[in-house]
Amino acid sequence: MAPKISAKPPKGTRDIQPEAMAVREHAFVNIKRVFRNHGAVSIDTPVFELREVLQNKYGEDSKLIYDLSDDMSSETGEKLSLRYDLSVPFARYIATNNVATIKRFHIGKVYRRDRPAMERGRFREFYQCDFDIAGAYPAMVADAEVLVVMMEMFDALADTSEFHQKLLGNYCIKVSNRLILDAILKVCGVADHKLRTICSAVDKLDKMSWEQVRDEMVVEKGLDEAVADRIERFVKLHGEPLKVLDALRADSDLTQLCADAMDDMEKLFGLVQVMRDGMPQRLSFDISLARGLDYYTGVIFEAVLMDRGINLGSIGAGGRYDNLVGMFKKNSIPCVGCSLGIERIMNLMVKAAEQQAKANSKQGNGTIRAACTQVMVVSQKGCMKERMQLCAELWRSGVAAEFCYNENWNTGKQITSALKNMVPLVAFVGEDELERGEIVLKHLASEQQRAVRRTDLVQEIQEELDRGAGV
Amino acid sequence: MAPKISAKPPKGTRDIQPEAMAVREHAFVNIKRVFRNHGAVSIDTPVFELREVLQNKYGEDSKLIYDLSDDMSSETGEKLSLRYDLSVPFARYIATNNVATIKRFHIGKVYRRDRPAMERGRFREFYQCDFDIAGAYPAMVADAEVLVVMMEMFDALADTSEFHQKLLGNYCIKVSNRLILDAILKVCGVADHKLRTICSAVDKLDKMSWEQVRDEMVVEKGLDEAVADRIERFVKLHGEPLKVLDALRADSDLTQLCADAMDDMEKLFGLVQVMRDGMPQRLSFDISLARGLDYYTGVIFEAVLMDRGINLGSIGAGGRYDNLVGMFKKNSIPCVGCSLGIERIMNLMVKAAEQQAKANSKQGNGTIRAACTQVMVVSQKGCMKERMQLCAELWRSGVAAEFCYNENWNTGKQITSALKNMVPLVAFVGEDELERGEIVLKHLASEQQRAVRRTDLVQEIQEELDRGAGV
Numbered sequence: 001m002a003p004k005i006s007a008k009p010p011k012g013t014r015d016i017q018p019e020a021m022a023v024r025e026h027a028f029v030n031i032k033r034v035f036r037n038h039g040a041v042s043i044d045t046p047v048f049e050l051r052e053v054l055q056n057k058y059g060e061d062s063k064l065i066y067d068l069s070d071d072m073s074s075e076t077g078e079k080l081s082l083r084y085d086l087s088v089p090f091a092r093y094i095a096t097n098n099v100a101t102i103k104r105f106h107i108g109k110v111y112r113r114d115r116p117a118m119e120r121g122r123f124r125e126f127y128q129c130d131f132d133i134a135g136a137y138p139a140m141v142a143d144a145e146v147l148v149v150m151m152e153m154f155d156a157l158a159d160t161s162e163f164h165q166k167l168l169g170n171y172c173i174k175v176s177n178r179l180i181l182d183a184i185l186k187v188c189g190v191a192d193h194k195l196r197t198i199c200s201a202v203d204k205l206d207k208m209s210w211e212q213v214r215d216e217m218v219v220e221k222g223l224d225e226a227v228a229d230r231i232e233r234f235v236k237l238h239g240e241p242l243k244v245l246d247a248l249r250a251d252s253d254l255t256q257l258c259a260d261a262m263d264d265m266e267k268l269f270g271l272v273q274v275m276r277d278g279m280p281q282r283l284s285f286d287i288s289l290a291r292g293l294d295y296y297t298g299v300i301f302e303a304v305l306m307d308r309g310i311n312l313g314s315i316g317a318g319g320r321y322d323n324l325v326g327m328f329k330k331n332s333i334p335c336v337g338c339s340l341g342i343e344r345i346m347n348l349m350v351k352a353a354e355q356q357a358k359a360n361s362k363q364g365n366g367t368i369r370a371a372c373t374q375v376m377v378v379s380q381k382g383c384m385k386e387r388m389q390l391c392a393e394l395w396r397s398g399v400a401a402e403f404c405y406n407e408n409w410n411t412g413k414q415i416t417s418a419l420k421n422m423v424p425l426v427a428f429v430g431e432d433e434l435e436r437g438e439i440v441l442k443h444l445a446s447e448q449q450r451a452v453r454r455t456d457l458v459q460e461i462q463e464e465l466d467r468g469a470g471v
Numbered sequence: 472m473a474p475k476i477s478a479k480p481p482k483g484t485r486d487i488q489p490e491a492m493a494v495r496e497h498a499f500v501n502i503k504r505v506f507r508n509h510g511a512v513s514i515d516t517p518v519f520e521l522r523e524v525l526q527n528k529y530g531e532d533s534k535l536i537y538d539l540s541d542d543m544s545s546e547t548g549e550k551l552s553l554r555y556d557l558s559v560p561f562a563r564y565i566a567t568n569n570v571a572t573i574k575r576f577h578i579g580k581v582y583r584r585d586r587p588a589m590e591r592g593r594f595r596e597f598y599q600c601d602f603d604i605a606g607a608y609p610a611m612v613a614d615a616e617v618l619v620v621m622m623e624m625f626d627a628l629a630d631t632s633e634f635h636q637k638l639l640g641n642y643c644i645k646v647s648n649r650l651i652l653d654a655i656l657k658v659c660g661v662a663d664h665k666l667r668t669i670c671s672a673v674d675k676l677d678k679m680s681w682e683q684v685r686d687e688m689v690v691e692k693g694l695d696e697a698v699a700d701r702i703e704r705f706v707k708l709h710g711e712p713l714k715v716l717d718a719l720r721a722d723s724d725l726t727q728l729c730a731d732a733m734d735d736m737e738k739l740f741g742l743v744q745v746m747r748d749g750m751p752q753r754l755s756f757d758i759s760l761a762r763g764l765d766y767y768t769g770v771i772f773e774a775v776l777m778d779r780g781i782n783l784g785s786i787g788a789g790g791r792y793d794n795l796v797g798m799f800k801k802n803s804i805p806c807v808g809c810s811l812g813i814e815r816i817m818n819l820m821v822k823a824a825e826q827q828a829k830a831n832s833k834q835g836n837g838t839i840r841a842a843c844t845q846v847m848v849v850s851q852k853g854c855m856k857e858r859m860q861l862c863a864e865l866w867r868s869g870v871a872a873e874f875c876y877n878e879n880w881n882t883g884k885q886i887t888s889a890l891k892n893m894v895p896l897v898a899f900v901g902e903d904e905l906e907r908g909e910i911v912l913k914h915l916a917s918e919q920q921r922a923v924r925r926t927d928l929v930q931e932i933q934e935e936l937d938r939g940a941g942v
Binding site for chain 1: 475476477478479480481482483484485486487488489492493495496504507508509510511512513514515516517518519520521523524526537538539540541542546547549551553563564566567568573574575580586587596606608609612613615619623742745746747798799800801841842843844855856859860862863866869870871872873876877878892
């Protein structure tokens with residue numbers, strides 16, 4: 001016998017099971033609805049790009065880019081790499097297709113040659129879900145809409161059930177502006193050539209204490225202690241947007257250096273407030289936010305889940321990147337967008353769906369339903385054609401229906417299979433009923449059944465489902 | 472200034488534009504509905520697999536497998552390749568996850584290191600759309616359901632409009648059985664070691680004449696002329712399933728060699744007929760069908776578009792592959808499934824959608840609508856906040872709405888932008904109306920407008936859309 005091949009997915013990747021896929025597809029439908037309600041269109045770009053398209057965009061993370069074998073380029077002479085995110089391909093798309101304005105979303109897989117650590121959710125292949133607005137527009141209008149889209153998207157997912165609300169409902173979006181952070185660092189006395197490295201130290205404040213970050217600045221990065229201490233006062237500022245803005249404006253040196261960016265932030269908060277009453281509970285102006293990627297040029301933000309004021313981690317991020325398209329074509333196109341931490345969100349959605357299934361499992365077995373079959377067609381032993389014929393009638397009417405493939409299963413065994421798969425309704429086609437032109441329709445949870453005319457079956461099924469039989 | 476990077480997608484790949492994506496997503500929703508109505512669940516597997524998983528499955532086409540750079544495997548020691556289809560990963564999934572029975576669909580991208588020939592639709596990256604049933608079941612029941620699913624799927628796409636019907640409605644599914652073709656070749660005198668190569672010559676009969684195929688058999692492949700002539704009589708058999716079956720059964724030598732396979736085919740045609748009246752118009756028993764891939768073991772089929780009896784090309788194919796899972800685990804699991812030629816189908820869907828848009832373009836500009844915005848919120852110059860506030864109200868009520876980002880556009884310019892983007896309704900928020908708590912709702916196609924109470928706006932919009940304003 002031939003030796004068996006190792007039947008496993010590559011390290012850092014995984015198969016997604018039907019139950020998790022059902023949750024994922026339901027979430028994607030909701031997310032897409034929010035995006036489309038804002039007029040966004042959908043585009044698709046290849047999973048791999050020319051290697052040079054991806055180079056010099058991701059700072060230190062460039063080493064995580066996944067290359068295709070160069071042997072593969074013999075016919076085309078191209079060096080190719082798997083995409084690292086959806087933003088750089090989007091900028092390339094705008095340049096390739098000479099787009100002047102677009103509001104688009106894209107749900108697709110991206111690749112990181114990271115050390116796999118699946119238990120900590122670090123994958124080499126995972127989905128991203130991006131929403132971006134490209135075009136030269138008055139300041140902050142598009143930025144404000146992106147923030148509102150993020151909020152509506154999280155709200156839509158949390159609204160699925162009380163369990164979803166509990167796990168996903170308590171989010172907060174930290175907002176800042178890279179121009180203001182740079183100005184702060186300059187005012188504190190950081191030299192220009194150290195701006196980016198000190199910035200990346202500041203970005204660690206959500207995971208490390210100020211003392212540790214200060215150590216990194218002073219010991220590792222050679223910053224003057226007095227400069228570090230001046231930074232502390234600023235980067236600890238966070239909370240209600242307009243109050244933080246007031247605190248910044250109290251510093252006249254700083255105000256002189258970045259008055260325009262401050263005015264922009266005031267405008268941004270005002271526009272979000274116009275679209276969302278109660279904005280201050282969801283937005284926090286957080287000076288410690290810095291964002292790692294090279295390409296941001298203005299407003300930056302990160303959505304985090306909170307529990308009693310404790311940051312449970314990021315579920316989305318984004319910002320303005322006005323120069324990225326300009327790396328591919330003569331005239332740049334300003335862009336602002338967000339990317340959802342969709343794998344993290346999906347883990348929580350699956351957890352919530354499991355809790356919900358458990359709570360509803362008086363009749364079911366408490367597992368998530370992967371199929372959406374509404375009716376199991378059953379018969380006596382052997383009547384395979386009768387099952388198939390009735391099933392086909394239901395399919396033609398748009399009813400999700402199945403029959404058991406095993407000809408010699410008795411009716412009880414067929415019904416057991418319906419229960420196991422959480423199918424709500426059973427349609428029994430028996431010999432006597434066949435003669436009378438009737439079908440026995442049974443609601444499995446209530447165990448109530450009745451004979452209905454075959455010609456009325458679809459309507460009766462619809463009424464049962466409307467009464468909640470499908471839940 | 473830094474040199475610009477070439478802004479193009481890799482050869483053999485392409486960006487999909489918003490209009491084509493709108494058509495594609497609409498088609499995917501319809502296809503998924505058919506699959507789900509049959510109780511299928513959805514799974515996801517990685518875009519790349521261990522190289523050994525893909526090897527020795529695709530016959531001569533194995534050279535088209537796309538490898539990832541081996542440098543990338545330094546941490547994991549794995550050699551990886553992009554998936555060539557969704558069937559082998561599905562078999563690997565069954566083995567990895569110890570699945571005994573599953574009915575699943577999968578829509579995803581696959582990769583071929585083919586010579587790119589985009590104008591002839593030969594891409595290096597394209598979507599496949601698969602539906603498969605795995606499990607040990609009575610003969611032909613699952614095979615029959617797969618054929619019915621294919622028909623329902625094509626029917627659903629063709630039913631979109633008269634234009635879709637014209638381009639996609641006239642399909643036919645050619646069916647055969649590899650066991651019968653092998654038996655025919657044996658009866659005709661083909662030696663066992665030449666079965667596969669003569670089989671692959673037969674498979675070319677949809678593109679070449681019998682004389683050319685005979686030449687390939689005799690001249691290239693050294694087949695005896697008399698043997699070739701015996702084959703001719705059989706491979707020209709095609710058409711109404713039961714008639715072709717009768718013709719085969721008239722040959723007693725052949726019947727002796729593959730009586731079981733013939734009985735299977737009779738059962739298959741009977742079961743399809745049970746689920747679909749008028750089956751004979753859609754199914755053709757075609758002895759010349761051979762299918763290239765190594766892994767098929769029984770029933771094989773190919774869906775083709777026809778025009779006045781002329782074969783316009785394949786739009787889907789599939790068959791039974793009972794031994795593929797056994798290459799990964801001790802006990803094999805029988806499988807049967809189909810894969811849609813989704814890129815070909817999409818080209819026709821886009822063409823049909825363009826024709827439909829043109830026919831409906833008394834008011835519009837005849838291009839496919841990519842966004843689904845229902846209402847453009849407009850105002851006088853400058854009233855940006857009023858636009859945003861009303862838009863936000865609509866979003867909260869689930870209405871797809873947009874506003875123009877340009878603060879100083881006058882009302883006319885905003886309405887022009889609505890017309891250009893084929894948005895059916897305009898909601899005007901003016902200073903006077905604001906005071907009266909009213910909004911002017913205008914239906915752009917009919918140019919009819921009326922003032923409605925702001926609190927009734929959502930309901931009035933819904934009524935306009937129900938009256939067909941969105942079409």
